[in-house]
Amino acid sequence: MVIEDLVEIAEKERAGGKKTIIRCCMAASCMSSRSEAVKAGLEKAVKDAGLSDQVEVRGVGCMRLCCQGPLVGVEPGNILYQKVEPEDAASLVASTQGAPTDVERGDPEQPFFKKQLSIVLSNSGVVDPERIESYIGADGYKALHSVLFEMTPKELIDHIIASGLRGRGGAGYPTGLKWATVAKTPSAQKYVVCNGDEGDPGAFMDRSVLESDPHSVLEGMAIAGYAVGANQGFIYVRAEYPLAIKRLQIAIRQARQIGLIGSGIFESPFHFTVDIRIGAGAYVCGEETALMASIEGKRGTPRPRPPFPAESGLWNSPTLINNVETFANIAPIVRKGADWYASIGTAKSKGTKVFALAGKIENTGLIEVPMGTTLRQIVEEMGGGAPGGASIKAVQTGGPSGGCIPANELDTPVDYESLTRLGSIMGSGGMIVMDESTRMPEVARYFMEFCMDESCGKCIPCRAGTAQMHHLLDRIVKRQGTARDLATLEELCDMVARTSLCGLGQNAPNPVRSTLRYFRNEYLALLAPGSNGQLAREEQTANSH
Amino acid sequence: MAAKTLNINGKQVSADEGATILEAAIEAGIKIPTLCHLDGVYDAGACRLCLVEVTGVNKLLSACTTRIAEGMEVHTDTEQLRKYRRMTLELLFAERNHTCSACVSNGHCELQALAWQNGMDHVRYDYCFPRWSVDASHPRYGLDHNRCILCTRCVRVCWHIEGAGTKNVAGRGAKSFIIDDLAQPWGDSETCTSCGKCVIACPTGALFTRGSTVAEMERDPSKLAFIVNARERKQWVV
Numbered sequence A: 001m002v003i004e005d006l007v008e009i010a011e012k013e014r015a016g017g018k019k020t021i022i023r024c025c026m027a028a029s030c031m032s033s034r035s036e037a038v039k040a041g042l043e044k045a046v047k048d049a050g051l052s053d054q055v056e057v058r059g060v061g062c063m064r065l066c067c068q069g070p071l072v073g074v075e076p077g078n079i080l081y082q083k084v085e086p087e088d089a090a091s092l093v094a095s096t097q098g099a100p101t102d103v104e105r106g107d108p109e110q111p112f113f114k115k116q117l118s119i120v121l122s123n124s125g126v127v128d129p130e131r132i133e134s135y136i137g138a139d140g141y142k143a144l145h146s147v148l149f150e151m152t153p154k155e156l157i158d159h160i161i162a163s164g165l166r167g168r169g170g171a172g173y174p175t176g177l178k179w180a181t182v183a184k185t186p187s188a189q190k191y192v193v194c195n196g197d198e199g200d201p202g203a204f205m206d207r208s209v210l211e212s213d214p215h216s217v218l219e220g221m222a223i224a225g226y227a228v229g230a231n232q233g234f235i236y237v238r239a240e241y242p243l244a245i246k247r248l249q250i251a252i253r254q255a256r257q258i259g260l261i262g263s264g265i266f267e268s269p270f271h272f273t274v275d276i277r278i279g280a281g282a283y284v285c286g287e288e289t290a291l292m293a294s295i296e297g298k299r300g301t302p303r304p305r306p307p308f309p310a311e312s313g314l315w316n317s318p319t320l321i322n323n324v325e326t327f328a329n330i331a332p333i334v335r336k337g338a339d340w341y342a343s344i345g346t347a348k349s350k351g352t353k354v355f356a357l358a359g360k361i362e363n364t365g366l367i368e369v370p371m372g373t374t375l376r377q378i379v380e381e382m383g384g385g386a387p388g389g390a391s392i393k394a395v396q397t398g399g400p401s402g403g404c405i406p407a408n409e410l411d412t413p414v415d416y417e418s419l420t421r422l423g424s425i426m427g428s429g430g431m432i433v434m435d436e437s438t439r440m441p442e443v444a445r446y447f448m449e450f451c452m453d454e455s456c457g458k459c460i461p462c463r464a465g466t467a468q469m470h471h472l473l474d475r476i477v478k479r480q481g482t483a484r485d486l487a488t489l490e491e492l493c494d495m496v497a498r499t500s501l502c503g504l505g506q507n508a509p510n511p512v513r514s515t516l517r518y519f520r521n522e523y524l525a526l527l528a529p530g531s532n533g534q535l536a537r538e539e540q541t542a543n544s545h
Numbered sequence B: 001m002a003a004k005t006l007n008i009n010g011k012q013v014s015a016d017e018g019a020t021i022l023e024a025a026i027e028a029g030i031k032i033p034t035l036c037h038l039d040g041v042y043d044a045g046a047c048r049l050c051l052v053e054v055t056g057v058n059k060l061l062s063a064c065t066t067r068i069a070e071g072m073e074v075h076t077d078t079e080q081l082r083k084y085r086r087m088t089l090e091l092l093f094a095e096r097n098h099t100c101s102a103c104v105s106n107g108h109c110e111l112q113a114l115a116w117q118n119g120m121d122h123v124r125y126d127y128c129f130p131r132w133s134v135d136a137s138h139p140r141y142g143l144d145h146n147r148c149i150l151c152t153r154c155v156r157v158c159w160h161i162e163g164a165g166t167k168n169v170a171g172r173g174a175k176s177f178i179i180d181d182l183a184q185p186w187g188d189s190e191t192c193t194s195c196g197k198c199v200i201a202c203p204t205g206a207l208f209t210r211g212s213t214v215a216e217m218e219r220d221p222s223k224l225a226f227i228v229n230a231r232e233r234k235q236w237v238v
Helices: A003-015 A035-048 A086-095 A132-137 A142-150 A153-163 A175-184 A205-212 A214-228 A242-257 A288-295 A324-336 A338-342 A375-382 A416-421 A440-454 A460-477 A483-499 A503-507 A510-526 A533-544 B021-027 B079-095 B110-117 B153-162 B197-201 B222-233
Strands: A020-025 A055-060 A072-075 A079-081 A191-196 A232-238 A273-279 A319-323 A352-359 A365-370 A392-397 A403-406 A430-435 B003-008 B011-016 B051-054 B073-075 B141-144 B167-170 B177-180 B207-209
Touching: A003 A132, A003 A142, A020 A035, A035 A055, A035 A086, A072 A086, A132 A214, A132 A242, A142 A214, A142 A324, A153 A175, A153 A214, A153 A324, A153 A338, A175 A214, A175 A319, A191 A214, A191 A288, A191 A324, A205 A214, A205 A242, A205 A324, A205 A352, A214 A232, A214 A242, A214 A273, A214 A319, A214 A324, A232 A242, A232 A288, A242 A273, A273 A288, A288 A319, A319 A324, A324 A338, A352 A375, A365 A375, A375 A392, A375 A430, A392 A440, A392 A510, A403 A510, A440 A460, A440 A503, A440 A510, A460 A483, A460 A503, A460 A510, A460 B079, A483 A503, A483 A510, A483 B079, B003 B021, B011 B021, B051 B079, B079 B110, B153 B167, B153 B197, B153 B222, B197 B207, B197 B222
Parallel strands: A020 A055, A191 A232, A191 A319, A232 A273, A352 A430, B003 B073
Antiparallel strands: A020 A072, A072 A079, A352 A365, A392 A403, A392 A430, B003 B011, B051 B073, B141 B207, B167 B177
16 A cells, blocks of 8 residues: 555545435434434435436434434535435435425534534544545545654654644543653553543443544554554443444454555554454443553553553553544644644634533534533534423533533533533533433432442442442432531542542542532432431521522 | 652651652651552552652552652641541441451451551441351351452462462452452362462451451461562572
């Protein structure tokens, strides 16, 4: 494979395009509502109508508006059909030839789509994730070629630093700095790891990226491998994502077949292979040290840092570990330039962020917005607010490690620092909207139960502390708690956050703390009358003033 | 190996480069409470009792896994740390069924000693009273899960000193427990060499020699460090 071969594949792919393209969403959400049958129906209808040389039916990745799936898009014309049934196929195909159709139309001009800015998701819903040619046709692997032949690893890292990209796994560590640390650590063997163990309840960004555009992640990893001097990559995907795993396997095989992964990439001395490791269902394996233990075949438990993976990671070698979305940002940054990327977003948070909108919201689905977009724009304009005109009470970001942001803070711009200031975190991008019917102590209890179940059991504060906190929350929710229970709960929140070994335990109290911060009266109202009842009422009165 | 100087609780201390804060403290005669640490095997940093404050570092660091640095300023006994240690111990006592008065290790138990040293006179949390079994299938030793604190000393000793790899941890969270081989009865284990190192390593009465009754279990974990030292440094005169 040399650059001419790549250009030839891209040109052939673009020239081979038929007059009309019917895109059918083949990501997990639409597939769960029979989009596979829709696609088969469309293919048959095209054949039956004798339009095979004019109309292409293309299985594509996520088309964003998951709640209206299966989604089908028709080009030219930018027409969107939603809730398509397999029986609609013939009518839909006929419509491409000018016939009227009564298949439900979606509005591609609505704010949900118009306010999005696609970088990570630019190929999602456009290219066929199961054909590498489709990705190459969309400028795929050009970035990898250009870094191999036009940039030194140092220049590449400086480029990533200049872009201002920060880790999309949640903590927001500057990506370029992490790369530089791994690059500077001397070692004969280094590794690149992609963290695809997305486990937050309500989060499906990484799954969508892997299902919709697996090659963008592979290309990002290969570029990272060149930057830090690694020849082996691992993608760690949770077993609950079988479609993502299947598409990754296809992508790796296809990339290997044409020499874009393996030895002598683009006939350069650069060698990079990628293997998939499948998680066994433990949430804690999303924590980087636990993830690496799991890749090594050990029990997936975290270990204290330092040493950080950049210094001593997989099999004690320096290891670069980034999230799926972070890697998917790399090729666009290389192709379009660091300045372009740095021009998007806020002063400290650059680029875009993908969010999974879920919960009590009209438009459930996947969005990608520039950093600095306010929560109100996301939830009310794009998300269409809560169903049935109910008022929004809070937005939960960051999953079990995050917090609930109350409705009166919705004008907060989405960036790492602002969300942290509110007692939540950016997290990996799950956004769960709660309406007025949601009872916050129950939300806190739910997340605490999640953390209790998912604690690995290694350190005492997380293992025993989450169990005690859950017990206390359960008592409070059942109206059996006292003011003393609440005080014990708050004391434990502080202790578990400060003393736990890894991020799971350190952040487990966040949902409790943030709901206590903004919705304390709901807790106080639940306290049982009795010996401490007087105290509770006094606190409640003091709070309401 | 170069030495480094640091400050622990206001006292100037020197220690070998590469030493942990815990090692430096022990050398200087400063006591830091530990539970999962065991001389001779690598540290897990799991019990969180040895957490210390280091000036300029936002997070609390486990003394057993943090390497010293030149000029480091460490505080091992602040009011905050004492409070957290007590809470950690209370959480442990509430977690499983620790009944000292009926325990083989009564009077010789590290957990009991730590509770006493740290002024734990009551437990503010509800006892969980979980149902755990006792594995008495091994002819010489027994494992009482009710008294286990999951410090994994036995696991580390089994893998890294004896090299048998019999003991392990299964399950997760509060439901995790020590297993033998593939969660078989200990007596059925084909890998166990019956060396008894795990029993010596256990800080509580969870692992015991069969036939011992209340307060009869005494152990000397320094034997384990002695073996490792003799093996690795060829030093056996102590």
